[in-house]
Amino acid sequence: MTFSAATIAQLAGGRVEGNAQAAVSGFGKIEEAQAGQLAFLANPKYEEYLYTTQASVVIVNESLELKQAVQATLIRVPDAYSAFAALLSQYEAMQRQMLSGREEPSFVHDTATMGNDVYIGAFAYIGKNVRIGNNVKIYPQVFIGDDVTIGDNTVLNPGVKVYHRCVLGKNVIVHAGTVIGSDGFGFAPQADGTFKKVPQMGNVVLEDDVEVGSNSTIDRATIGSTMVHAGAKIDNLVQIAHNVEIGSHTVIAAQTGISGSTKVGKGVMIGGQVGIVGHIKIGDGAKINAQSGVSKSLDNGKAVTGSPAYDYTSALRSQAVSRRLPELEKKVKELEAAIAALKAGG
């Protein structure tokens, strides 16, 4: 796709300075860009490159005062960085939108149905009775098990695996390698010390606007559904166990693990590498600091840190003292000696 400076100015809400017909078909950094590319200048320390860049069009701040002549066509906007970012984002969305049709070889069961403008990448596998909405993008090497439902505009990146009977809403994004719906970790101990697998018969539901990072794992429920409510955002390498419920617009950073049947409220912020035990309740709006170990239910809005986690402010105070423990122990010994001396003296 090729765009003229005039078109870009219109998209970015800016003003052209130079040749409005200058055409670009790609993006570059100002110091590396080639003819036919669009660049931007936001940070004054890169200004020197403006006078030597090969870029055909450069987005600059409204306020920029030129110190030399410039070959490139300029587009002046209030905030060059934001304007450039927005354009690049629109461009990637357009490219994704254009992804459509089925690459071969791919495997789509006869009984699967799909909407308009769906993309099925090569080596993707779509099982029996799968229902796929409009404008869904299924990248190469994705696996979708039998009886899965996927809503409009959802994007499954390369190698995502969705086990049978799971349900994904609209506008969901799942990154590469993530597994949705594998068996929960349930084993009944037997008298002889062995374990018997408890069948995991439920599924996973990801509601609308959920995003899940790469190589995360969300296990299917033993019975019923492991639920991730609308708008929740989950990072890479996160573990969500069976029968967990994650509230709307809750954010979970990388490498956190949430044990079975725990209910996390709405708008909760969970840092990286947090562990949460099973069968507890985390209140709406709670904040859990990175690497915390949460072993008890938390009230709405509660902030905690530490392992085991407790009140954030108190925990920080205790952590500060814990660094002075050797001195504290020494002082106590001195006090013992002083008292012994006082007693002897008395």
Next chain:
Amino acid sequence: MTFSAATIAQLAGGRVEGNAQAAVSGFGKIEEAQAGQLAFLANPKYEEYLYTTQASVVIVNESLELKQAVQATLIRVPDAYSAFAALLSQYEAMQRQMLSGREEPSFVHDTATMGNDVYIGAFAYIGKNVRIGNNVKIYPQVFIGDDVTIGDNTVLNPGVKVYHRCVLGKNVIVHAGTVIGSDGFGFAPQADGTFKKVPQMGNVVLEDDVEVGSNSTIDRATIGSTMVHAGAKIDNLVQIAHNVEIGSHTVIAAQTGISGSTKVGKGVMIGGQVGIVGHIKIGDGAKINAQSGVSKSLDNGKAVTGSPAYDYTSALRSQAVSRRLPELEKKVKELEAAIAALKAGG
């Protein structure tokens, strides 16, 4: 597959109440089930749905006393939940059992051999000299490297990767995305600050009845075998380093990591997000609490918590005091002042 109420009652060891010829071909929750589906009622709080459900057959507790007329055929059993779970589990096992044959395209090297009733999903890759037993189910997008051996009834879920020369026993289950046999993390520091890769020449052995969750990693031994003994159960996102040995019927929760050459005994229980250093020995029946950091060998039956981990009961006591550290420090200061006053007074 369609089953009559009479057949289901026989499978479940129950008694039909109503039309014994009522037929079902699927499962549903009592509040959502359609005609032709089987549901169950275990929890009394859902009893109202029994009188309105569309399900054709409902499994109920022996002891249930009806308050109204019921359209569905009932099957009375001692424990409705267990009976339903067992039926669903049998049904899924039957469905898996019926998976057989080779989907195309798949890649099977000429020199690979396989038993009866094997399923090879589309986009699966089977390397040279691979030996596959009877009734093995290899889902789509699985990779099996050269010279791998896989025992009867083993199930490899979508996208599992097994490197060359690894050995998997019978009745093993590996969930999606897990990697068996990647190189151990071995690098010899060089005089110039760089690292030289130490060749990882061994393999991984998973004995019979081992289950491994999704996106876990088990590295091949430097020489010899990384061993997971019979019946061990490993959750999602677990890291098992090179030359580790995991004892029979040991259970390892999600996101735990075990460093190189450590030997874990039999029947050990390891919580989530535990870290265990290399080259130590964890005794049979030890219990390691979630998020512990184990830096020393543990005796048989030992229970530990904390990072660094030590005796469970002592550690809990210290954790309790650590929350009172600011008060403790304040008291010591007061004592110092009191003694100074006493001295001055004396």
Next chain:
Amino acid sequence: MTFSAATIAQLAGGRVEGNAQAAVSGFGKIEEAQAGQLAFLANPKYEEYLYTTQASVVIVNESLELKQAVQATLIRVPDAYSAFAALLSQYEAMQRQMLSGREEPSFVHDTATMGNDVYIGAFAYIGKNVRIGNNVKIYPQVFIGDDVTIGDNTVLNPGVKVYHRCVLGKNVIVHAGTVIGSDGFGFAPQADGTFKKVPQMGNVVLEDDVEVGSNSTIDRATIGSTMVHAGAKIDNLVQIAHNVEIGSHTVIAAQTGISGSTKVGKGVMIGGQVGIVGHIKIGDGAKINAQSGVSKSLDNGKAVTGSPAYDYTSALRSQAVSRRLPELEKKVKELEAAIAALKAGG
């Protein structure tokens, strides 16, 4: 491939004792090896097997004194274990070197270019404008997005996913299931409590000689590049967030996570399950103990442990006292009583 004892002796810098024409085509442990295999004896406790082994050729230490007659041809070298390891390593490298050509079905876009001796495994996907160097080995089920560049001799193991526009140098090794270039975790909070995705427009650069383990995740930069400099070694299940920079020859053990925009220096050693917050700087040669939580920048050469992490030696001292906290608290209570008694007595 078959090798004579004479050839092996030459490769290993050793001396043949017995039939120099004895031929081997594989490797075995001395106690299990078959005719036509090469074994080694390094540990004296296995010496008995030397006299009964079926191996055709055995590598032994220069210094070994035979106690009985030996059927196998011996090759005497200064260090039998090292010599055997080196030979096995050379053999695996030769086998990998021989992997070449394109297995079908695979997907290679018309606009992709590649050097000599490239291997493309079945079900691998190579996008638009991908540039692949000489002798690159791309195993089955790998995904390489549009506009990716891959240098000579790089190995991508099964199922690796490389998103669009990432750059991999020469001699890079990436293990199975690892994801390079997924979106960074960036969401702008909105007034209504929802989150808006921040477009992740940058890429990931892995320089020459980098090795990354299995199922790790390295996110693309928001703008610019997430950088892993030459010779860095990264283990399994590691999370590298957007815009992070990892210095040359830094080593990162399994399950560690590094948050956005943090810069890690050269030659840093990071243990397993470490968490590092965003936007800080870790100095060259720093050492971070396993399970540490690093919340502040570290000077060059600094060693830390704990969560939150601080000076290694001080932290160990505090940890030691923390185990005696219950006794310390008890002592302080006794001192309070003693002082009260003194006061009363005075």
